Amino acid sequence: MSKAKSKAKQMKGKMKESVGRAVDDRSMEAEGRGEQMSGMAEGLTAKASERMKKSGR
Template sequence: MAARPPCGSVAEPSCPAHGLSTNSSLIGGQRIMSKAKAKAKQVKGKMKETTGKAMDDEGMQVEGRGEQIVGKTQETADKAAGRVKRTGR
């Protein structure tokens, strides 16, 4: 009997024993990337806001707060999409 490739590999992308399926692993990877980008945008915004405060640049502060809001909105939307996918609706 031939040895099976490890579950989750390219040759064996799904493994019911470990709860892996082709679709869920791909979607999970996309969600992680999306979450990372949203967090990065929040951090970038916070840095911009802090720099604006240090330089007494109100425009930069506002721009930084805006980026933080966009990042938080993206993160919230991603969480909602994940919940919808998990419920199957």
């Protein structure tokens, strides 16, 4: 996954978390936090992959 897609996933998760908090839906809030964490992990993976390609491995 690209860094842009992972950032979009993080933003989507942040919005879902905010909406969940606003409507007092703990399940939606937790799901949003999970999407944020998933997006962060995918972003780190994409970044590491790019570094590997640049180093010629």
